[in-house]
Amino acid sequence: MDQRSWFHAELEDITREIVLLAAHVTEAIPAATEALLTGDLDAAQRVIDHDDVLDDLALDIEERCYRALARQQPVASDLRALMTAIRMVAEIERSGDLVVNICKALCALRAPDLSPEIRGVLQQMGEQAVGLHRTCMDAYADGDVTLARSLDLLDDELDRLHADFLEAVVRWGEDGSVRDAIQLALIGRYYERIGDHAVNIGERVRYLIEGELPVHGSLS
């Protein structure tokens, strides 16, 4: 196999690995939400334990990218594909960490029986977060820039849900405990940040396809 063929085979393999890494996160988000809604601490612990698999996979992909970069010295779209891969791995891995944080916060809750209002918004946030994550990865896998652009609007909806959630937590906290209100506020923030990372991935996909770097603004 010549250098160029090797490189393209390697790039395809790296892309497959990234999609696999993201699939772990796509599965972990609803698992964490379900654990939250049912108060299932064993299920939460399983999500936490599984994070080591994601970390190892993320490191492995990143090192493969560096090796490919050094061996082939790619240019133009090949270089963009490799740089996109490096940046995406970090975003996906951090989303995985946030799911773990949700589960750890659940384990710290004293009274996991939440009010119907909080449960309702949590469920919507979970669905919105997994929708964002799935959409950004579909945009990457299919090279779909329209899908990548749609992420901003989806994230706005998650931000709105997050604001509703915080208000619901404050209302609930008037009768519940400060301890649990703190954990719930953190949980809301973790979902919101999963959305931010999906938007970042969408920006990387746009760079991959269009060759221009959008100015990052997902946190602003």
Place this chain on the structure above:
Amino acid sequence: MTLVRRSFQGELDQLRLQVELMGIKVDHNLERLRVVLAVGDEVAAAAALACDDEIDAMNVSLTERCYDLLAREGPVASDLRFIVSVLRILSELERVGDLALRVVKLNPERHLWASNAVTFDILVSMGDTAVDAYRDALRAWSAQDLGLATDLATRVRAMDLHYEHLMAELLRLRGDDAVRIATATLIAGRSLERIADHAAIVGARLRYLLTGDPDHLSAEVR
């Protein structure tokens, strides 16, 4: 050293300085964050918003320059490590800037932070600690100082102690506004804690750059 090599080396030196310059802009916004935290200064808050746009633009421009160098020079070994490390450090600096802005944007809720003297003091200390950690990271980068980078990546961090203290004190809050104060303070505190996290990641990345040991990359995976 050939002329071509000398010119490439000059571009890498320029890149290092430009990263430092972006780091200084982020530092200015961290200082504004401290002012907003302490006295809720709206002028400082507006200046931080404008400066963040410059930081974002600089991030894009330097990232493009890295890609250009990768494509044009096909660097290997330590030069490749340097450019890839710059890309990662740019992300970290930009995120520190975003987190500073996040706290600045919470200025309208400042009365909630300030309404409890104990938790407010801790929050101010967290702001100071975050800025200190960030400045160590910036100093390590500008001097390419392995000792300081190692210290940043491995030290028992004052921020962890502040955060635990803050959580403990928030749990003591009582009264009608307890939950509102706790959640508002927590959101600001969490952002400050993450600024220190990103400073530690810069330390880990610098260790990888200076030693070539990929084990330091795993310090970035949290």
